Every structure is written in structure tokens, then in C-alpha cells.
């Protein structure tokens with residue numbers, strides 16, 4: 001997963017842009033539930049139901065507390081679990097105790113979509129299956145003996161069928177939503193990879209190299225951590241193409257890219273800067289160290305080759321090295337590396353040259 005993909009704070013779970021984040025949904029639901037709970041608590045009070053009324057008020061207070069806790073701790077797992085427990089307790093009470101002449105049981109239809117959205121599919125299935133089994137028991141002779149729910153047999157049958165159907169539908173839709181979301185995330189990361197990498201070599205492309213260079217430059221401005229760049233070019237590459245064909249030229253380009261991968265460190269950025277030009281950004285590196293790395297790369301490439309009908313086709317590179325200096329811009333640094341590369345070419349190719357900035361006046 002790419003580093004820009006939004007994630008929820010404590011689970012690291014990926015979120016698709018446009019999707020309502022779970023904490024926001026829970027807070028909206030809480031905000032909508034509290035006035036409803038207060039209203040029905042007031043109604044129950046008027047009807048002289050002194051169990052339902054305080055219970056609904058308590059749930060309202062606990063829901064509000066759950067959200068406040070989230071704003072304080074930013075712990076989404078706690079928020080999810082707290083919300084699930086509270087609505088499970090509430091809906092169980094509404095089903096078992098049957099306030100509003102038993103009609104409150106209809107609130108059970110709100111349970112499946114909420115649970116599937118705010119939790120993973122496994123929790124959704126367990127919670128819904130548990131709820132459904134509980135309802136079957138409530139409507140069984142055991143439930144009649146213990147709670148005497150005020151519903152006739154046809155209502156019970158219809159309620160079970162409709163709720164079971166809703167749970168199944170929510171499960172199917174949730175699976176489809178999760179699959180679509182995974183597809184979208186993987187598609188986004190493929191696009192992002194394609195936008196940042198060169199197709200032939202798999203190295204960073206020029207745009208990404210500039211982005212990394214800017215990042216390194218910003219770090220240098222903040223912490224004065226010096227960095228260096230290597231600008232390299234395959235020597236007499238036109239003749240490789242002319243002699244062996246374009247596809248062998250491509251193989252040489254890939255060979256150089258592979259050598260860069262083998263020789264550079266993990267923190268370095270290796271990029272295809274142009275046709276047969278490469279740029280390597282070396283964080284926290286002085287000119288001397290950069291020169292050594294460039295020399296190692298040059299030697300390695302000089303001893304490698306690609307095989308053309310059993311015949312080795314070798315290539316060499318010229319490298320310009322420059323490290324950042326105070327009050328210099330990125331363009332200035334690139335310019336000096338380019339001048340060093342030009343010098344390496346004019347001194348006969350297959351060599352490394354460094355450019356030192358002139359001392360500030």
C-alpha cells in the first residue's frame with residue numbers, strides 16, 4: 001500500500017476516499033440516536049414505564065460518553081466496541097421487553113447494516129447470527145415462558161423471515177462493498193506505481209526523481225544534512241543501437257538499472273532521468289563517499305555485458321557527481337552534476353568526475 005493512502009488512526013486499515021469513515025458514522029448515529037432515546041424515554045415516562053425510561057436515558061448518556069472518549073483517546077477500536085455493545089444491549093432490551101406495545105422490536109432492522117458497516121465481516125456475521133438465534137429463542141416456548149413477548153405467531157414468522165432476509169442481504173452487499181474497495185485500493189496503488197516508475201527499468205521516473213530530490217532538499221534545509229547526486233549516461237549508446245538494434249539497446253539500459261539496484265543503498269533513489277541517462281540521489285552523503293559509490297558502479301557496469309547470440313555486448317558509463325552546497329538550489333546542483341558529466345565525457349568517457357561548488361564570496 002502506498003504511503004499516501006488514508007488509514008484509520010489505530011488499525012492502519014485502508015480507507016477509500018469518499019467512503020464515510022467509521023468514527024464519523026458512529027458519531028452521526030450517536031447524534032441521531034440521542035434525541036430519539038430521550039424522546040422515547042420521555043414517552044415511556046408518560047406511560048408509567050419506569051424501567052424503560054431510565055434505561056433509554058442511560059444508553060443515551062453512555063453513547064455520548066463513548067463518542068467523547070473517542071475524541072479524547074482517538075481509539076477507534078474502543079469506539080467501535082463500545083457502540084456495538086451499547087446498541088446490542090439496547091436492541092436486546094427492546095426485543096425482550098417490548099416497549100411501545102411490542103412495536104419497538106422493529107428497531108432490530110437497524111442492527112444488521114450498522115454492524116456490517118462498522119465492523120469486519122466476521123464480527124458482522126457473529127453479531128447477526130447471535131441476534132437471529134436470540135430472536136428464535138425469544139419466539140420459542142422458552143421465550144414465551146421467560147418473557148412472554150407480545151406478538152402473535154404470524155408477526156413472529158414474518159419478523160424472523162424479514163430480519164433473516166435483511167441480514168443475508170446486508171452480508172452479500174457488505175462482501176461486495178469490501179471486494180470493490182480492495183479492487184479500488186489495488187488499482188490506485190497500480191496507478192500510483194505507474195505514475196512514479198519507468199516501465200522499461202522499473203526505476204523511479206524523472207517526475208518521481210524530482211519529487212525525491214525536493215524532499216531531500218527540504219530535509220537539507222531543515223537539518224543541514226548534506227546529500228549528493230550522481231548523473232550518469234551510457235557512453236556511445238547510439239552506436240549500441242545502430243550496431244545491435246534497439247531491443248539490445250533496451251537490454252543495456254536494463255543492465256545498467258539492475259547494476260544501480262545492486263550497488264546502491266536502500267535509502268538511495270535510483271531513477272531513469274532520460275533515454276540513457278540516470279540520476280541517483282544519495283541522502284546523507286558527502287562528495288567523497290559519492291565518488292566512491294559512483295566509481296564502484298562504473299567498474300561494475302564496465303565488467304558486465306548483455307548476451308547477443310553468444311557474444312557479449314558491453315557498455316560503459318560516465319558519471320557526474322555533485323553534493324549540495326549552502327545557498328544552492330536544486331537546479332544549481334543538477335547543473336553542476338551535468339557539468340561534471342560533460343567533463344567525464346570530454347576526458348574520454350568511462351570515468352567519474354566530481355564538481356565542487358565555488359566557495360561563496
Ligand SMILES: Nc1nc2c(ncn2[C@@H]2O[C@H](COP(=O)(O)OP(=O)(O)OP(=O)(O)O)[C@@H](O)[C@H]2O)c(=O)[nH]1
Pocket residue numbers: 233234235236237238239241245246247248249250253274275276345349
Ligand atoms: N534502445 C533505446 N535507445 C534509446 C532510448 N532512449 C534513447 N535512446 C537512444 O540513445 C541514444 C543517445 O545517443 P546520444 O545522445 O547521441 O549519445 P551517445 O551515443 O550515448 O554518446 P555520448 O553520450 O556522447 O557518449 C540515441 O540514439 C537515442 O535514440 C531507449 O529507451 N531505448
